[in-house]
Amino acid sequence: MRNTLLTALIALVFGFAGAGLWSLSGLGEARTRAWLVANPDILPDMAEALEAQRAGERLAQVGDTVTAPFPGAVLGNPDGTRTLVKFTDYGCTFCRTSEADVQKLIAGDPQLKIVVREWPIFDGSEQAARMALAAAEQGRYPAFYRAMFAAGRPSPATIAKAASVAGLDMDRANRVAASDKVTAELARNMELARTLGFSGTPSWVAGDQVFQGAVGFDALKQAVDDEA
Structure with a gap:
């Protein structure tokens, strides 16, 4: 669970930074891990943003049906x-x-x-x-x-x-x-x-x-x- 969340947050970091071409393995992942460890205060904001993104995806699936x-x-x-x-x-x-x-x-x-x-x-x-x-x-x-x-x-x-x-x-x-x-x-x-x-x-x-x-x-x- 912890690794899954970390991977998801790392992916979110790359998305925010526009670094889609930077591999999530090897040196890129190691540097990102180190940066996250040094800046843990950003994790709650990232988790909130990730959940908001997922909520938007779920709402898109139900469309206007939920409010009808x-x-x-x-x-x-x-x-x-x-x-x-x-x-x-x-x-x-x-x-x-x-x-x-x-x-x-x-x-x-x-x-x-x-x-x-x-x-x-x-x-x-x-x-x-x-x-x-x-x-x-x-x-x-x-x-x-x-x-x-x-x-x-x-x-x-x-x-x-x-x-x-x-x-x-x-x-x-x-x-x-x-x-x-x-x-x-x-x-x-x-x-x-x-x-x-x-x-x-x-x-x-x-x-x-x-x-x-x-x-x-x-x-x-x-x-x-x-x-x-």
Whole structure:
């Protein structure tokens, strides 16, 4: 792992320096190693640049698909000019922790659109995700989303409670939740997450940035501001 990272960083040095013709073996590599050892403070910047490059490559693979929501599965302003994508799971403690930050972002930015990608990776979460997309089909997604996180970990009882709070037509919701359309959306979100290199929830996309975890309000706001 260490050698792989060093090789990648050396390659990045050559790329920045325009030294593509200089071999990575022999004297060239030895001198570069020596220079890196003498200047270790540059390594974090290089690693960040390398990760940004890789994130850009992964985003290019998914194109605009990641920012195109399942109809209705949007928080904030559906027509907003700034977009934040959130991959989420109602059974995820860190997703729940991030909710105050998400709502604070929405309250402070009338042009913010949050595209929510339901990605149920925890046991028992899939039915909650399906009901959320059924709520989106009824134009009740934000109400269900907030109620589901407030209700606690997904279970038949908490899902039913959130659906009631959101005012869903349950016959219609149950049909949509079990539909091929919803199944396809969950599969699409899983594939998007895999392509983007996500390993868990919450995960985020803002412009050309791809990041994971409960990163806090300031980091989310900065990502949205950078995207704008």
